[in-house]
Amino acid sequence: MKTTFNITRFGKLFKKEFVERAPVIFKMMAVISLILIGIWLTSILFGTDIIFQTKIRSVYIYLIVFGTAVVAPFAFYNDFNHTKKGLDYISLPASISEKFLSMFVLSLIIIPVIAFITVMFADTTIAIISPTYFSGFIFSDNLFFSKLFYSIPDLFILPSMCFLGNLIYRNNKVVKTFLSAAGVYILLAAILVFLFQYLFKTELNTLGSNFNYRFDNLINLYQSDFIAKFPVMKFATGVMALLYNFGIPAAALTGAYYRIKNIQY
Numbered sequence: 317m318k319t320t321f322n323i324t325r326f327g328k329l330f331k332k333e334f335v336e337r338a339p340v341i342f343k344m345m346a347v348i349s350l351i352l353i354g355i356w357l358t359s360i361l362f363g364t365d366i367i368f369q370t371k372i373r374s375v376y377i378y379l380i381v382f383g384t385a386v387v388a389p390f391a392f393y394n395d396f397n398h399t400k401k402g403l404d405y406i407s408l409p410a411s412i413s414e415k416f417l418s419m420f421v422l423s424l425i426i427i428p429v430i431a432f433i434t435v436m437f438a439d440t441t442i443a444i445i446s447p448t449y450f451s452g453f454i455f456s457d458n459l460f461f462s463k464l465f466y467s468i469p470d471l472f473i474l475p476s477m478c479f480l481g482n483l484i485y486r487n488n489k490v491v492k493t494f495l496s497a498a499g500v501y502i503l504l505a506a507i508l509v510f511l512f513q514y515l516f517k518t519e520l521n522t523l524g525s526n527f528n529y530r531f532d533n534l535i536n537l538y539q540s541d542f543i544a545k546f547p548v549m550k551f552a553t554g555v556m557a558l559l560y561n562f563g564i565p566a567a568a569l570t571g572a573y574y575r576i577k578n579i580q581y
Contacts, residue, residue, distance in 0.1 A: 344427075353442065356450065370453070381435075385471060389419075392422065424472065
């Protein structure tokens with residue numbers, strides 16, 4: 317097994333993987349576009365007065381990008397750790413780093429980007445044809461792109477765990493991966509409950525009823541004026557925000573790399 321990274325060899329490997337999976341990618345993009353088209357045609361068919369504003373369609377696009385990143389590892393590399401089928405992939409003339417990077421880029425970057433472009437194209441086309449039902453263009457909504465940018469960490473948390481779970485588990489991969497992800501979530505939730513309901517109970521009483529926290533806004537909470545005067549609480553919030561938004565994906569991807577490196581058939 318080669319251990320060095322060669323950009324030319326990586327390019328050949330990535331091209332091979334992309335071409336081989338192109339039919340699956342095309343089917344995925346067709347389905348997500350047809351869902352959006354189906355919503356539009358159903359509205360016309362039943363003559364409803366519902367107008368799908370950009371805010372509603374933005375949620376659909378976000379869910380599609382997130383969903384494709386979750387599904388991609390299972391759809392493209394389900395046989396990687398199969399006792400027989402996995403040997404074909406592991407024996408390819410490429411290093412561990414090249415294989416890992418190819419799998420990561422294709423599953424968690426390229427596919428979500430293609431899904432984003434596909435749905436944006438379908439949405440824009442419908443908005444041009446039928447502005448009565450699809451009002452406005454999403455690409456002209458600066459708030460949408462701002463929210464999408466700040467949601468990038470969220471788009472990697474569960475997908476990175478799916479990336480790892482697909483490589484670790486040989487059977488019932490989806491179920492076991494989601495159960496593991498739920499376990500991680502519950503553990504972090506328990507830590508947060510302990511911190512904010514017990515350790516920082518006095519501080520919470522001082523802040524009053526306007527204070528609230530969720531996993532998806534811990535960074536905003538850390539940056540807010542609410543806890544600026546409580547340095548220990550601010551530090552703990554920052555640690556939890558880093559752990560949730562960056563620590564989990566980093567740990568999952570590190571685990572995935574070592575799984576590829578040490579896999580036994």
